[in-house]
Amino acid sequence: MDLLPLLDAQVTVTLDDARAVSGKLLAFDQHTNLVLSGCSERRADGQRRPLGLVLLRGEHVQSATRVVARGARSGGENHASAPQAAAE
DSSP states (O other): OOOGGGTTSEEEEEETTSOEEEEEEEEEOTTOOEEEEEEEEEOTTSOEEEEEEEEEOGGGEEEEEEOOOTTOOOOSOOEEEOOOOOOO
16 A cells, blocks of 8 residues: 555545544554544444544555545545455
């Protein structure tokens, strides 16, 4: 997952339990652990709640997508997906 183009951008991160967390991507590491600021969580049932500063464990991250403001033109890399485990 190439997260470098998403650094310091507003992103939405999809987790393996169908939740989505949106915030500014501040940092990441080789394990895809992510630090986001100004976060809010959106659950599968549509409920939202503010979270603030969050550390997400990489094992739960499915994808990260840049949040593009309405009417804004998208440029460059906007999406990163976690690598899928190989089937045996």
